[in-house]
Amino acid sequence: xxxxxxxxxxxxxxxxxxxxxxxxxxxxxxxxxxxxxxxxxxxxxxxxxxxxxxxxxxxxxxxxxxxxxxxxxxxxxxxxxxxxxxxxxxxxxxxxxxxxxxxxxxxxxxxxxxxxxxxxxxxxxxxxxxxxxxxxxxxxxxxxxxxxxxxxxxxxxxxxxxxxxxxxxxxxxxxxxxxxxxxxxxxxxxxxxxxxxxxxxxxxxxxxxxxxxxxxxxxxxxxxxxxxxxxxxxxxxxxxxxxxxxxxxx
Amino acid sequence: xxxxxxxxxxxxxxxxxxxxxxxxxxxxxxxxxxxxxxxxxxxxxxxxxxxxxxxxxxxxxxxxxxxxxxxxxxxxxxxxxxxxxxxxxxxxxxxxxxxxxxxxxxxxxxxxxxxxxxxxxxxxxxxxxxxxxxxxxxxxxxxxxxxxxxxxxxxxxxxxxxxxxxxxxxxxxxxxxxxxxxxxxxxxxxxxxxxxxxxxxxxxxxxxxxxxxxxxxxxxxxxxxxxxxxxxxxxxxxxxxx
Numbered sequence: 001x002x003x004x005x006x007x008x009x010x011x012x013x014x015x016x017x018x019x020x021x022x023x024x025x026x027x028x029x030x031x032x033x034x035x036x037x038x039x040x041x042x043x044x045x046x047x048x049x050x051x052x053x054x055x056x057x058x059x060x061x062x063x064x065x066x067x068x069x070x071x072x073x074x075x076x077x078x079x080x081x082x083x084x085x086x087x088x089x090x091x092x093x094x095x096x097x098x099x100x101x102x103x104x105x106x107x108x109x110x111x112x113x114x115x116x117x118x119x120x121x122x123x124x125x126x127x128x129x130x131x132x133x134x135x136x137x138x139x140x141x142x143x144x145x146x147x148x149x150x151x152x153x154x155x156x157x158x159x160x161x162x163x164x165x166x167x168x169x170x171x172x173x174x175x176x177x178x179x180x181x182x183x184x185x186x187x188x189x190x191x192x193x194x195x196x197x198x199x200x201x202x203x204x205x206x207x208x209x210x211x212x213x214x215x216x217x218x219x220x221x222x223x224x225x226x227x228x229x230x231x232x233x234x235x236x237x238x239x240x241x242x243x244x245x246x247x248x249x250x
Numbered sequence: 251x252x253x254x255x256x257x258x259x260x261x262x263x264x265x266x267x268x269x270x271x272x273x274x275x276x277x278x279x280x281x282x283x284x285x286x287x288x289x290x291x292x293x294x295x296x297x298x299x300x301x302x303x304x305x306x307x308x309x310x311x312x313x314x315x316x317x318x319x320x321x322x323x324x325x326x327x328x329x330x331x332x333x334x335x336x337x338x339x340x341x342x343x344x345x346x347x348x349x350x351x352x353x354x355x356x357x358x359x360x361x362x363x364x365x366x367x368x369x370x371x372x373x374x375x376x377x378x379x380x381x382x383x384x385x386x387x388x389x390x391x392x393x394x395x396x397x398x399x400x401x402x403x404x405x406x407x408x409x410x411x412x413x414x415x416x417x418x419x420x421x422x423x424x425x426x427x428x429x430x431x432x433x434x435x436x437x438x439x440x441x442x443x444x445x446x447x448x449x450x451x452x453x454x455x456x457x458x459x460x461x462x463x464x465x466x467x468x469x470x471x472x473x474x475x476x477x478x479x480x481x482x483x484x485x486x487x488x489x490x491x492x
Binding site: 010040066164198 | 259262265266269270271272273274276277278279280281282284287317331332360362363364365366367372373387388389390391403404421422423424425426455458459462465466469470472473476477480
């Protein structure tokens with residue numbers, strides 16, 4: 001059995017996935033808290049009784065997130081929060097389940113609750129009373145505000161930052177929201193851990209930019225395109241070679 | 251028996267097999283730490299028998315393709331933002347991983363932690379240190395240091411286990427994992443672990459494309475040779491009719 005066609009096709013399918021990944025990264029070059037992703041390839045072989053290990057091409061084993069810190073961009077909005085570190089903000093979805101994000105674009109709703117740009121509530125149940133003038137959020141997440149009738153700011157609650165044993169295992173839900181999985185492990189909180197988790201600090205008045213590197217993505221796009229072309233050339237060569245075999249009989 | 255026809259068809263068959271090996275290498279141009287396979291040709295022989303059943307001489311009758319050795323060249327190193335990634339400076343050093351099938355070796359040093367803090371490779375196999383499988387406490391950051399050691403925040407660094415295996419003793423297992431041939435000497439790593447780098451594929455696209463052209467020409471000449479043999483046979487048949 002002549003496998004060159006299938007082998008080349010497997011490589012091209014992988015390059016197509018890599019191109020989709022690059023396109024998604026480029027589309028999210030200004031999405032707050034977005035983490036650049038890359039397709040991971042692995043070789044495929046099978047055991048053949050005659051020839052030993054024979055190649056079956058390559059496949060995409062998954063996509064990996066680049067979890068490095070994005071640039072902190074100042075916005076001046078008091079409820080724009082950026083995490084400098086490895087943590088995530090916990091949000092509460094309508095069913096009461098905790099979900100997570102690094103995109104710290106929040107606002108107050110009519111009832112004084114802190115709401116994420118996706119519409120989900122920030123975890124921790126912080127309530128900001130009507131008429132609060134200044135809202136200060138410390139690097140540890142402590143929320144303080146000057147409320148009517150009080151001259152000194154009062155503590156209103158704390159913005160939590162949680163971490164994961166394997167953040168690569170988080171499942172993206174869209175709108176920069178993730179849910180925990182068996183692979184990521186449950187959310188971990190610093191107060192429950194004796195060891196430093198490196199969850200980081202909260203920066204008020206700024207957002208974490210996307211960590212997509214435009215130049216890297218352009219280079220990746222070119223090399224993906226070329227690798228795809230290589231696959232196409234191998235397919236046409238395999239076709240030609242089958243033609244020679246057919247041509248033996250005139 | 252028409253030896254020239256057999257020789258030509260064996261050449262065409264060998265060219266197809268060589269193309270498969272070349273296609274496999276070219277399909278893995280972006281596979282981290284992939285080591286391409288070479289192919290080599292052997293002349294094949296057939297024996298001529300004398301009247302008493304003993305072989306008197308061997309005549310070449312074509313070529314036979316054998317899968318060749320695995321490339322010993324390391325792929326280019328590329329910077330990675332993964333704190334648990336590392337490339338190996340010695341081209342014959344390997345990381346040691348524990349798979350369900352037993353100990354395996356890999357150069358693809360792109361590792362991550364699982365929910366329990368174990369250091370795993372892309373296939374979920376445990377990565378070994380000198381003192382057992384590498385492990386961090388859940389949620390505690392860990393990285394490879396400049397000294398090539400595994401460092402969990404707030405703990406002593408641990409040496410990462412590296413193995414040194416001669417190229418001839420390496421058996422391909424897929425997913426960039428290798429096994430050592432039975433009886434092969436597996437030594438201590440001789441180079442160092444370069445942190446936050448990932449080794450790319452060592453496939454040479456230029457060589458792959460040049461080989462592709464050469465293989466096509468070779469298949470074409472094999473076809474021509476077969477046709478010439480056919481023409482010669484036709485002439486003989488024609489002569490017999492006269």
